[in-house]
Amino acid sequence: MTTREQCAALDAADPLAHCRARFDLPAGTIYLDGNSLGAMPANVPARMKQALEQEWAHGLIRSWNDADWYPAPQRVGDRIAKLIGAGQGEVIVADSTSVNLFKVLVAATRMRPGRRAILAERTNFPTDVYVASSVAEMTGCELRCAEPDDVVAAIDENVAIVSLTHVNYKTGKRYDLQEVTRRAHEAGALVVWDLCHSAGAMPVDLNRCEADFAVGCGYKYLNGGPGAPAFVFVATRHLAAVRQPLTGWHGHARPFDFTHEYVPHAGIDRMLTGTAPQLGLIALESALDAFDGVDLDDVRAKSVALGDLFIALADRELMRLGCTLASPREASRRGSQVSLAHKEGYAIMQALIERNVIGDFRAPDILRFGFAPLYVRYVDIWDSIAALKDIIETDAWNTEAFRTRKSVT
Amino acid sequence: MTTREQCAALDAADPLAHCRARFDLPAGTIYLDGNSLGAMPANVPARMKQALEQEWAHGLIRSWNDADWYPAPQRVGDRIAKLIGAGQGEVIVADSTSVNLFKVLVAATRMRPGRRAILAERTNFPTDVYVASSVAEMTGCELRCAEPDDVVAAIDENVAIVSLTHVNYKTGKRYDLQEVTRRAHEAGALVVWDLCHSAGAMPVDLNRCEADFAVGCGYKYLNGGPGAPAFVFVATRHLAAVRQPLTGWHGHARPFDFTHEYVPHAGIDRMLTGTAPQLGLIALESALDAFDGVDLDDVRAKSVALGDLFIALADRELMRLGCTLASPREASRRGSQVSLAHKEGYAIMQALIERNVIGDFRAPDILRFGFAPLYVRYVDIWDSIAALKDIIETDAWNTEAFRTRKSVT
Incomplete structure (x- = not known):
């Protein structure tokens, strides 16, 4: 007993045990909701104070260059990459999970033009199904929803994409990421993994599993703060073929040329859309220090x-x-x-x-x-x-x- | 002389003149780039410190309720509404300008199903054209680009949407928002206005001009900080018909019911997608105090x-x-x-x-x-x-x- x-x-x-001191936790509280909003790493406020009072207030527009704001989405993406088994240049921080999911679902559908089905899971987090449904409507695909145990069997030659969450938000049930990816690839489909409930909580090993695409949020086990920006992973082998639909200027090959024609960036930057949410990025980046040496x-x-x-x-x-x-x-x-x-x-x-x-x-x-x-x-x-x-x-x-x-x- | x-x-x-003291400006610097990144209102750091150390660190997940995080997109939207001539419940803060533009362009195209052209302006800010081009591709529309002086003449019975920026980013040239809107409506088209370079710099009077849709950013004349979240306006008369494609859970009628089917919120909330970027929202909200009594x-x-x-x-x-x-x-x-x-x-x-x-x-x-x-x-x-x-x-x-x-x- x-x-x-x-x-x-x-x-x-x-x-x-020593990692607990890296967080500012309220005395007398037991916090078992870090899967909804991670606790605050204690170093965040000082970093934010510097970002506000030095970089924004006094650096002003110059801080996009001088304080390295501009490369923050790539830099923070590379740090998250190490936590999810991805390579450098395969992960970038942008927008919300839902928005990134829309980007990769459309992009993946375009990579399988002969196939007309998106396979989702009925008990997945609702946003994932809502977004898949919208993408299906816009791309002329059918949305198929399977029960959790029937997903793999439902992958057939008409399925372009399998859209799943690694760990279910409600039950905590985890898919075998490697096995499902393998089965999908055998059937010629691509897989989009939502890592919201796994990034930062366990090794994910995206590349070892030969994953295609992944998205995830910054505010759960990554502790990036309320509504922290999200991340998106594209395997290097797919990057050149990815055409995502939210073609904002920051995804352009040369944003500051202000050309009339959209030319996607050669690398992971093509997954960007608008101006990066710097304050959220700075909080997330400093929060990731909690994983140092872990x-x-x-x-x-x-x-x-x-x-x-x-x-x-x-x-x-x-x-x-x-x-x-x-x-x-x-x-x-x-x-x-x-x-x-x-x-x-x-x-x-x-x-x-x-x-x-x-x-x-x-x-x-x-x-x-x-x-x-x-x-x-x-x-x-x-x-x-x-x-x-x-x-x-x-x-x-x-x-x-x-x-x-x-x-x- | x-x-x-x-x-x-x-x-x-x-x-x-008294408003200058509301900003934390570096001594000896003349700042004429507030049209790219607004200066920092001096009250922002204290508000952010509270948000981090009290609301996030000690309130934790409870702050979505107790610190009124959840209604921030609507609340901040209502404050911006007053600066752009919109009514309460017509503006909400979300995502980036580019992402919001994608939402309203798709939604507007769906409201004019018989018309197959999106009319843009060749010298508009590139993102606006890139996004319009992507929307045209996804909706089977044609993208027409006119020179600035030819836009009004190019509106014909096949134009579903006219997508323009009120004030040009490069030249500062301003459209007559009311007159262009009137001419577009006469031809049966809807207009999407990008207010990035006008919100906070002048009265805009969206409702007096009978505007349909507008988007704009929080970090220029609204001084919301680097990469501040953006806003989107939908005229009340259009709200019920708006079906935007980024159907994340926060746009749902009842997000916390976690239903399988997407049902858009009855009001402006339907323009939301994922979880709101709270730190950016809090900075923007406190920054808007600089307009108090102005x-x-x-x-x-x-x-x-x-x-x-x-x-x-x-x-x-x-x-x-x-x-x-x-x-x-x-x-x-x-x-x-x-x-x-x-x-x-x-x-x-x-x-x-x-x-x-x-x-x-x-x-x-x-x-x-x-x-x-x-x-x-x-x-x-x-x-x-x-x-x-x-x-x-x-x-x-x-x-x-x-x-x-x-x-x-």
């Missing part, structure tokens, strides 16, 4: 251990109280979160947040707990389960205030 | 006076030195900038910047000077002309360093 003392011992032995295998090992501990304690304390496990039990099939289902999940989560244990709720009944290995401790798992147990056992959730509290996140 | 003392007297009598008619009057003064002094001092006027002489046809042409413009501008007078250069020979009336003074115009005169007269620009200096802006 695991004890809190054993959890504390695991923390003492944790090779990533081995992503250690990150994954701790993520698995935290998830396994959560499930073991939930088995012992919560399942008899009406909770069920909504994530895969096998760590190899999970991302870095564990979801529980409970019919009163909404009010329970509100009561839990009131006690400064922060997860989130996804309709209709999912309590979602994300484990960001750089700052979540084993004792946090213990204390969260204890709080959940107490809230459910004592009906502490059962108040009008908790049942009706408005929350948009 | 105007003197520097007279310029100082104009500053002393300027009803907007009458845009005063802004325009000062802008005209600064431009007229610049031209008068340039006539007297610079035209005999190889400069020509590249902007309309009549204030009624100008925006808030004056451009000069000189065959050695690139090196001259580098020499000018070296003396802390900051304008910018646009190929092949344009020296561009923007007058942001909230912080540019009459004496700044005097001193800029004096510096230009000295640089050209003494050949101070004619060095290898100035001729070959690398600049991306």
Whole structure:
């Protein structure tokens, strides 16, 4: 039987324990929602102060050159590349995940002109399906939606693109990125991977898996701040063929020539559209310092251990109280979160947040707990389960205030 | 003959003179590039510090509710609406100008299904033409490009959309927004106005002009910071018919229901795509405080006076030195900038910047000077002309360093 003392011992032995001090976390709060908004790395405010007071206020327009604002999308992209198994010059930071998804879906469709289907997954994050649906409409393709377990079987000779999220936002269920990519390629299709729930939480190894395209956001496990800019990956072998539709001037081969004809940049810059969101980029870039010297295998090992501990304690304390496990039990099939289902999940989560244990709720009944290995401790798992147990056992959730509290996140 | 003392007297009598103190400007620098990147309002760093250290770090995910992050795109949009003659609920802040342009061009094309041409202007800012070209390709339309003076005559019964920038980025030439809109409507076309070089620099009066759609950026005369998020305007009468293609979850009627089918929000929210770039939004929102209590008619009057003064002094001092006027002489046809042409413009501008007078250069020979009336003074115009005169007269620009200096802006 695991004890809190054993959890504390695991923390003492944790090779990533020192990373927690890299974050500015509120005292007395357990934060298990880094899969929605990552915590703030402590170095961000000083970097932002410099960006505002020196670079913007005093450098003014000159900072596009002198403060290296102009190459920031490429530079930050190269840093993210190292976290997702991509090469230098294959990743760039731009826009939002949704916008980047539109770009790569259209580009990929154009690379398979004889095929008229986009294959999506029914339970994928809604934006991914909405965007795929819009791309299908604009390109004259059919949108096919398969259940998670039927995706691979649904790839046929008419499928141009398979659009999937590596780790499901709701259940934390993880696809075998390498195997699905291999099967899609065998059938002649391209794959677009959404890495929102995996980048920064585990090794991804895009190139080892021969991935084609990927997108992902900067504000979850990468800790880039609310609404941080997103990233897009294009495998080098595809770059020359990629024609994305959001042809803004920053994707041009020579933006400052201001030519009338659009000529895409030879490299990953062609995925850019408008002027880069510098303040968001600067926050994201400085946030990535939290990964300095961190081995992503250690990150994954701790993520698995935290998830396994959560499930073991939930088995012992919560399942008899009406909770069920909504994530895969096998760590190899999970991302870095564990979801529980409970019919009163909404009010329970509100009561839990009131006690400064922060997860989130996804309709209709999912309590979602994300484990960001750089700052979540084993004792946090213990204390969260204890709080959940107490809230459910004592009906502490059962108040009008908790049942009706408005929350948009 | 105007003197520097007279310029100082104009500053002393300027009803907007007090606004200059709202900005953090570097000592000894004359900044005439607010049409590229607006200066930093002095209140931004404190607001950003609060957003980082309180809202993100300690509020964490709760700040989407508790710090009113979620409604920021609408709230900031409503503030910008007041500066461009739009109503509440007609403007929202999102993405970049280029991305928003793609959205409205596709949406507008869908509203005129029988018409198969998009009419653009050959000398428009390149992004606008690139994006129109991409939209034309994706929607099966023809892209027609007319010279500036031929645009109105080119509107025929096959034109679905006229896509124009209110004030030209290079020459500062301004269209008659009301008259062009009227003529387009007479021919059954819709108009998309790019307000990048007019929002915040003059009254725009979108609704009085019966405008259909507009887009614009947050980082020029609105002073929102480098790469600030952009805005998009849709006239209320069109909202229900607008189907834009970047169907991210934040444009959904009920984003947090996570439904499989995309249902556009009933209001301006349907123009949203992904998660809002909060740090950029917060900077932009606090920057807009610089307009508190400011009458845009005063802004325009000062802008005209600064431009007229610049031209008068340039006539007297610079035209005999190889400069020509590249902007309309009549204030009624100008925006808030004056451009000069000189065959050695690139090196001259580098020499000018070296003396802390900051304008910018646009190929092949344009020296561009923007007058942001909230912080540019009459004496700044005097001193800029004096510096230009000295640089050209003494050949101070004619060095290898100035001729070959690398600049991306």
